[in-house]
Amino acid sequence: MGEKLYYVYKVIKESQEPISGKDIVTALKEYGIKVDIKTVYSLIERINDFYQCLTGKQLIKTIRRKGFIVAGDYFEDGELQFLVDNVISNSNLDQKAANKLVNKLLLLSSNNQKDRLYIEKGQHQDLTFDLLVNLTTIIKAINNQRNIAFKYVSYDIRDNHLIEVYHTNGNLNEETYVVSPYQIIVRNSIYYLVGYFNKRKDSLSVYRIDRMRLVMNYRGRYEDVHESYDIIKEFENNVNMYFSNEHIDLTIIFDRQVIREVVSQFGKDIEVKKVDKQRLAAKIYNVAMSDGLIGWLMMLQDKVEVASPESLRTNVKNRLTTMLEMYLREN
Structure with a gap:
């Protein structure tokens, strides 16, 4: 019965126009399924009953004098x-x-x-890991309180090309890490794992999941000490490029041309006032002071200026001076 339900749905779904019960019977024969038209109607009713319970919608609709169509797409x-x-x-x-x-x-x-829909062909590079498999393995390990083993990569240069190399601070052997996983955290589309690594007994460890290789379950004692730590705080202490314990009240002056970039970075709930015809000033409270913030400011070049705090203004000025000296230097 399940096979018949599937192929009735498949035939109707793949039809560009409403398809009649008679044509469904004919199409099913191509899949080796022989049924009469009453059975087709019964199968459609069962499909709709199931889908109605699942989503509250009707999946297959009847167009009078034309036939059946899939009208209740699961996603808008x-x-x-x-x-x-x-x-x-x-x-x-x-x-x-x-x-x-x-x-x-x-x-x-x-x-x-x-x-x-407009579905582009992605420009995906060949990868040495499967993020979805890694995530699945880690999620199940967290749920079942099981250790995981993996290798953790950095990068080196060989024959003028970057290559992956394994870190050599493992606790199972030189290259293999065994960790009790506690939580997955996402920041800026990057997945991180927070867990316990017994070589660092006084803190939790953080790993980028896209740099983990050969992730697998590992039998052994699961160290359940996560309640002794503030996991988010441990994460922020480890990942400090975009996150910092230092927060500032930031004032910037920016060109109207980059107003969308400012809103994307800080949201709409900021104080903004007009400086002149072309420039605006924004006051943003409680912003994390970080290299990520400085990188964003420098990316916008002469379209944004830090007005305060003075410490950040000086930091940006020093970095720009260093960059200028680097480019003025004779090769």
Whole structure:
């Protein structure tokens, strides 16, 4: 019965136009399924009953004197476009993994909905890891309170090319780390694992999941000491490029041309006033002082100026001076 349900749904979904019960019977024969038209109607009713319970919507609708269509797509067009775009643009997925995930998202979509979407071909590079497999392994290990073993990579140069090399501070052997995992945290589209590594007994350790290789379950004593720590604080203490314990009240003067960049960085709930015809001043409270913030300010070049605090203004000025000296230096 399950096979018949699937192929009735498949035939209707793949039809560009409403398809009649008679044509469904004919199409099913191509899959080796022989049923009469009453059975087709019964199968459609069962599909709709199940989908109604699952989503509160009707999946297959009848168009009078024309036939049946899949009208109740699981995702709205905008939702599906957003999800597909984020999969395709994710640099931590290779082409195979991205295609597999996109196909899953499209599984309950009609051909008409697929035709309405704009699906780009991603420019995915070949990767030496599978982020989705790593995440699955780690999530299950956290849930089951099981250790994981993995190798952790950095980079070196060989024959004028960057290559991956394994860190050599492991606790199982020189290259293999065994960690009791506690929590996955996402920052700026990067996945981090916070866990206990017994070579650092007085703190928790943080690992970028996209730099973990050969992740697998590992039998051994699971060290459940996470309640002794503030996991978020431990994370922020370890990952300090974009996050800092120091917070400032920031005032910037910026060109109207970059107003969207300012809103993207700080949101709309900031104080803004007009300086002159072309420039605006914004006051942003409680901003984390970090290299990430400084990098963002320098990226906008002469379109943004730090007005205060003076310490940040001096920091940016010193970095710009150092960069200028570097480029003025004779090779």
